[in-house]
Amino acid sequence: MADPNRPVTGYPAANPQGNGYSANPPPSGTAYPYAAAPPPPSGAYYGGYQNNAYYPNNYQSDQESVRRATCLRRIFAFVIGLVVIFGTITFIVWLVLRPQLPEFRVDSFSISNFTLGNNSLVSFTSEVRLTARNPNKKMTLTYDHIEAVIFYKSSSISETTVPPFYQPTKNETSLAANFAAAGSFVEKSVLDGINGERGKNGNVNFNFRMLSRVRFEAKAWTTRRRYLKVFCGDLIVGIPTNGSVGALTGGPRQCRVGI
Known part of the structure; x- marks a missing residue:
């Protein structure tokens, strides 16, 4: 006659601790069976998110691009302002003097x-x-x-x-x-x-x-x-x-x- 306390084949044995942990933990010094994350490849690009790691150089490059674009916009706006001012002065002078050909x-x-x-x-x-x-x-x-x-x-x-x-x-x-x-x-x-x-x-x-x-x-x-x-x-x-x-x-x- 079969032993009623014997576990059925194919099902895991019941944990007598009842707390979700194994009753027999691995001995001290034994590594856990988790795969270690691979190191970043040699020569990897530093300056952004690479292999779930953040490198600040890319942020600095973006800041430099933003500063350069801002400088160009300011120069462009300054030149347009000069043209508008010069054109306005010339138009006012023309209205006042009204030069005519002889x-x-x-x-x-x-x-x-x-x-x-x-x-x-x-x-x-x-x-x-x-x-x-x-x-x-x-x-x-x-x-x-x-x-x-x-x-x-x-x-x-x-x-x-x-x-x-x-x-x-x-x-x-x-x-x-x-x-x-x-x-x-x-x-x-x-x-x-x-x-x-x-x-x-x-x-x-x-x-x-x-x-x-x-x-x-x-x-x-x-x-x-x-x-x-x-x-x-x-x-x-x-x-x-x-x-x-x-x-x-x-x-x-x-x-x-x-x-």
Whole structure:
């Protein structure tokens, strides 16, 4: 007959202690049967969470990136602020001064002793008189390095310089550009074009251009020198065949002005 106190095979034996611990603990010095955590791999990256361990270098790197980004944002904001301030000051100055380009008008254009040789040489003397007007109420104008050119269509036939001058506010100044060509060479197309126009009705269509450096000034406020371009087109001059002085026809002509 089987012993009723014998445990059934396949079930763990009852713990007579009743406290969840084994009645027979392992002897002193015996290691517990738990697997030890593996050490961090050789050459592991230090600076973050690695193998459940925290390394502070990554935090320092993040702080450095944040400081760098903050510095760049401040520099960017400073540059934008300077641009806004400069633009605002410029706009206010423009509203107060309202700078305007000067106005130019050709009053007369005379030509004398005009001759064209068969060897494409041209000779003449000419004077172009202009009126320059400063429309500004608060800004004066200073002109220097003034160059003037007479063109037939797009070909230059004579050049000269004009003395510098100064214009107060709301001022009109008369100036003259004197030209002299003594046997200057011109292309055959220019020679044929002038002879063709002159042979029809005695008139020749010239163009006049002037290039100058100009400075706008208003008390303590001064601009840097800029190049002013003056173009006066379709200046029809009657040139008599008897060698007398030819003159501008149709009255004064307004010029285009730009910077």
